[in-house]
Amino acid sequence: MIDLSALRSLLAVHQHGSVVAAAHALGYTPSAVSQQVKRLERQQGRPLLERVGRGVVLTDVGRLLAERGSAVLDELESLSNLGRDGSRPQGPFHLATFATANRGLVAPLLARLAVEAPELRVTVVEADPRDVVLQVARGTADAGLVHDWESVHLEIPPGVDAALLLTDRADLVVHRDHPLAARTSVTPRDLVQEQWVCTPAGSICHDWLVAMFAGHALRPELRYIDHEYASHLALAAAGVAVALVPRMGRGPLPPEVVTVPVVDPVPERRVQLVWRRATTDHPARRLLHDLLVDVVG
Incomplete structure (x- = not known):
């Protein structure tokens, strides 16, 4: 019989492109992932990974096993939900989300859930959208709220579904005495001489800000x-x-600042709910989605 833990490790290597990335996604060490894949190779009697340069790729047999194994794991997760009471969401539910969604969506969502599903114990953890997707894909989060931007798209892995909730816009925030404060709109070319505050490198919002200027060959x-x-x-x-x-x-703005719309490009982001396809019919996930749609409306 196939070792399901080893199969999950092979799937993670297939999805994330390396043993190290797979280990990070699963919360294991690279050595543990390698050992699990080797155990699966012994069971199959054939190599599943082959070395290419400094990395690895799946062999033909490895890719076939990963593709079919993904469907098997999804089906097993679906079967585990069959015994749940579809009318009464209850028990633990882990939601991964990002900071502004916590304030704008999750806070009112939790208030609604406390009334409509008092037996559901929701925990919320903040993370960058890329990490939220990884948590959902590997099953450490039951659902996630994510966002991406027009030129910085978020990769949704196989087995994960997404539903658009809203489109959000960002504005330039400047001191009320700033020369641009009275403008009806600005472009990146108007802003290249400014000193910026932004989120850390590697975050999706940082990448968007850099990409916004890169479209004009500016830094x-x-x-x-x-x-x-x-x-x-x-x-x-x-x-x-x-x-x-x-x-x-965003909340109330300090009285010392004003907002100015940005154009060329307009900084818009898609806010989406993501979940594992195998949990589509999970009663808590369905209720969460329905209430989020109401909160957005």
Whole structure:
């Protein structure tokens, strides 16, 4: 019989492209993933990985096993939900999300869930959207809220579904005495000389800001790095930086700042709910989706 843990490791290598990336996604060490794949190779009596340069790729047999194994694991997860009471969502439910969704969507969602599904114990963990997708794909989160931008798309792996909830826009935030404060709109060319505060490198919002300027062959001066948009607003209020801040979950603005629309391109992001396809009919996931649609509306 096929070792299901070893099969999950092979699938992770197939999805993430390397043993190291698979280990990170699964929360294992690279050595543990390698050992599990070797155990699967012994069971199959054939090699499943082959070395190419410094990396590895799946052999033809490995790819076939990964593709068919993915469907088997999805079916097993679906079967595990058959005994649940479809009318009463209950038990633990792990939601992964990003910061502004926590403020703009999750807070009102939790208030609704407390009334409509009091036996459902929801835990919420914040992460960058790329990490949220990984948590959902590997089963450490039951569902996730993610966002991506027009030129910085989020990769949704096989076996994970997504539903669009809303399109959010970001605005330039500047001190009210800034020369651009009275403008009806600005473009990246108007902003190239500014000192910026932005999220850390590797985050999807940082990548979008860089891509926005790259479309004009420009490079912004990223002077200040901070995870929190509240800090971005504080620096703009102090007059030492400008920021690009999404509208969803933004909250009241300091009186010292104003917002200016950005065009060419317009900074818009898609906010989506993601979940494993095998849990599509899970009663808690369905209720979560329905209430999120109501909150957005």
